[in-house]
Amino acid sequence: MKNLKDLQIVFMGTPEFAVASLDKLVQAGCNIVGVITAPDKPGGRGMELQQSDVKKYAVQHGLNVLQPEKLKNPEFLETLKALHADVQVVVAFRMLPEVVWNMPPMGTINVHGSLLPQYRGAAPINWAIINGEKETGVTTFKLQQEIDTGNILMQQSLAVGEDESVGEVHDRMKIAGADLLLKTMEALVAGNITEQVQDSTESSESEKAAAEKLLKHAPKIFTETCLINWAKPLEDVYNLIRGLSPYPAAFTFLDGKKMKVYKAVKIFTTPSIKPGEFETDKKTFLQFACTDGYISIKELQLEGKKKMTVEDFLRGYRWPA
Structure with a gap:
């Protein structure tokens, strides 16, 4: 069995929330063979090209950065394949096509800002607070075809203060997510983690429908x-x-x-x-x-x-x- 530092890891993320997780892996001595992030985009008053928070961190630490416009681009896929990643880690990134998330032998791990299966979607921290939740959390799971439905690896609860803003919870959660990611990676390498299925295929259609009614969703904020x-x-x-x-x-x-x-x-x-x-x-x-x-x-x-x-x-x- 490989040591965590022997794993070849590709990291995918864009905003500040993802930087904490990438930094946790770097500080732990992990071998980050590639960082995939969004292309630079014009912004600000001068509409100058702006780098994502993840790219800024990656450049500062001398990491290999890839910024594909399209994740199905053949040239990008060849470059990604050539990195020979054992595992991919995704934190606050876009939807991945199966050809990408299914590429590494150990799969692709996602860090999500809720206690799945609750609050699947793009804005889980926002919706938990909008709905008045007293508790939320962070989940690591294996990516599958449907969004945020893969097998759960680990979870960590997080209390929400009565007057806390989403910004305050976000700042605590990015640290909790980074800590949980490292624990997950260590457990995966040690072979002592049991994946938990979110949606049982053995359940009847009526059972699935009843379970769906209990779920709260986290769609994009418009x-x-x-x-x-x-x-x-x-x-x-x-x-x-x-x-x-x-x-x-x-x-x-x-x-x-x-x-x-x-x-x-x-x-x-x-x-x-x-x-x-x-x-x-x-x-x-x-x-x-x-x-x-x-x-x-x-x-x-x-x-x-x-x-x-x-x-x-x-x-x-x-x-x-």
Whole structure:
């Protein structure tokens, strides 16, 4: 049996969340023979080419970087095959075709930000908080054809604070995910890990349908997801705000202008105004009514302006006559 440091590993990832896992493997002395990440894309005010967080890390550490436009490109597949990876690790990357994930003899391991089978999809941390979960976690599993359905290798639970934002949970989870990945790799090499099937093929169709009803999903976040519906209960609105902060941020409108909401507090007082209407002293508070209370905004960004506290905003805002 090989030692972990003898394994040839290809790592695939793009955002900051994935950097923690790549760094964990590098610090453990793993042999990273290739890093696959997204192509550079124009961005920022000057629309200059921007490198992914994973590429920046890989370049700094002298790792071999590949940035294919298409994962089925024959030239890329030949290059990938020539790396002779024993195993591939995927963290926050795009969907892989079977020809890629099925290439290494030990398969492809994915790190996912939920306790699978719950919250399969692109935005598991966001949706766990939007839905008011008190606990989430991270899962390592073997990639299969259907998204996030492969055999589970290991899991680690993570408590969610009542007032934590998705940014705060993300920062804790990327560390927990990196730690779990290393434990998973060590257990795989030692041969003392038992894969757990997520969806039993032996189950009847009625059993599968019943199990599916219990699952919560984590689809991609769209603009319409971020629009605050003030006609919902206070708790639901509050969870949406923290589940989208700091990115992409929940928003509403103030005097016809889009206003992103980053921080808020709940006020459990029966509103004297209709849901969606607001009250302010134009100095220290700005609060919007929900069905059963108020959301008092603490940090916001009006379109065309920078992010600021509500006090700074009210100090400089010109109210319509």
